[in-house]
Amino acid sequence: MFGVWLRTEKIVSEEKQGTVMGKIEKDATSLGNLKPTMSPELIVQVKEGVSVKEMSYQEAIREALREEMLRDEKVFLLGEDIGKHGGAFGVTRTLFDQFGPERVRNTPISENTIAGTATGAALVGMRPVAEIMFVDFSGLAMDQIANQAAKLRFMTGGQCRVPWVIRMPQGGGAGKSTAAQHSQSLEVWYAHIPGLKVIHPSTPYDAKGLLKAAIRDDNPVIFLEHKFLYSFRGIVPEEEYVLPIGKCDVKRAGTDVTVVASGYMVWHAMLASQMLAQEGVDVEVVDVRTISPLDEETIGNSVRRTGRAVLVAEACRSYGPTGEWAAVAMEKAFGYLQAPIVRVTGRNSPVPFADSIENGVWPDTADVESAIREVMKY
């Protein structure tokens, strides 16, 4: 039932059949007032002259999986309903038909053993890519992820490596009404554990290049996909490319203020920057597309140049990512700061259901804009 929430518009048009159609169209329509403002032109990452194609964030993830499975027979997928059904969000759709039930392996609902199975298979030479349906469910897998996979190499003195990826959708979609157990942003759960790498891409280009890098990485990598971004479209190169893990990406260069953001919040940061540019405020947007290990240098260098920092994350405020980024900005650029650091974050609350109280639980463009105006007063 979850699969109907966030299908891309393209898939909607492909699926004009069956009784769910009306609901999908309705859902897609309900996003209408938000989507047009986030046009792909806001973030352009491919150089002139490179042969390109347009695809959604969801398609980019699927293409990364397909390419890596074709490249390396040790790569296989496992997770709940990822087979013919294609996963709760349709990400693995078509891969089952192409690669079959051995390499696109449906599992029972057993999150801890999905993660543990990935670890065991990785220890004997496979390169598993597991899907956990929602990051909210990953609490069930926490022992295998945080106590086992993350620590095995260390506590065995380097005798082994655990080259897996666990993909998990996270975040809320504005107006999606998915309430408290299907909407969280939990990147800091994993970023707090040494031994794990944590990636959260904001664009189709980043999603594809970083997922390919994650699959080739010899460490356990948590790959967090933003549910609301699945339908976002962008330009990616025709040719193969792999992006570096562990680096922030400057999505927009600027001189007056640094906005540090990740995932969907990057888009709010870009939109706010575009609006403020008309008033002569030159914003630099740093996308923390690898949450951990954190690229402290890029954040520090940017804040040293601009002297101002606004930090934007969808996760709850307390002990969230922005606390870490603020400490980095302070440690790396204290003497250069011209204004207090301002945080824009999710509310310290479980995500509510009803519109009236769901509204405002996550930051939006106006919140980022107002925070930038705040630091520009100094």
Added chain:
Amino acid sequence: MDIPRDTLLEMYRRMVRIREFELAAIDLFKRGQVKGAVHPYIGQEASGVGVCMALRGDDLIAGTHRSHGHNIAKGADPKKMMAEILGKETGYCKGRGGSMHIAAFDTGSLGALAVVGSGIPIAVGAALGFKMQGQDRVAVPFTGDAGINTGNWHEGLNMASIWDLPVVFVLENNHYGVSTNIEYSVNIKDLSIRANSYGIPGVRVDGFDVTAVYEAAVEAVERARSGKGPTLLVTESYRFEGHYAGEPEVYRDKKEVMEYRKKDPIPRFRTYLIEKKIADTGVLEGIDSDIKQQIADAVQFAKDSPQPDPSTAMDYIYV
């Protein structure tokens, strides 16, 4: 089953090696030379040795916090093990793991995993990896009786059973999860009947009888290796020592312990070997004395070895 003489004598060697290793570890712990905790396997030697002697070198085991015995049973070097529990750079895990995390990948031990039941999903994954790569290897997760009530257990046995994976799940019933008796924790007497829930064979065997464990393990391993799927093997045993060395054991009667100590698997196996004329007292005493020396050498090696250099504290976190 006709078990070759060499195999029987190697079983005896490994059981005595475990016993002597554990006695030395307890002694070092009581002297304050082993930090942290030691969870002795004394009394359960026949279980680990009976199972591991049925495995090939390239088969994999996954252990628990109480896995000195499993590692030695699988062929680990007592020197590198003793060095590990003393936190030395020459240990299997270069002093990063300690008593509860000894892994010896060179002998097919992918690690002592000290959260109860956590080795089960990992062994299931290793078995999946074997199957997908067309290898005829087998994975064996050991768990104490208390592991039977974890989510790992249910999820892992189920997953292995639906995919017919080459796993032998060994449940060592030593009767206690820390202080809690298994009779309190489950509403069944015969733990092996839980196999029925997963549609796999459940076998219950006297865990003090190394040949009985071996014979049951050979059958389960053969089943797994030939692609017929997993087996649950319950070894009925007992933990002679406390949960950890020096633990006060307020939850059990000393008489109960004394009764079980009468079943000690090592004297029992000695008698068997002598009665079956596999070896005479002289041969067995020779083995005993060699092993005592081997463990004394291991202790000396461990004591003489350096701790990890502080400059290497951040090594092995990432590849």
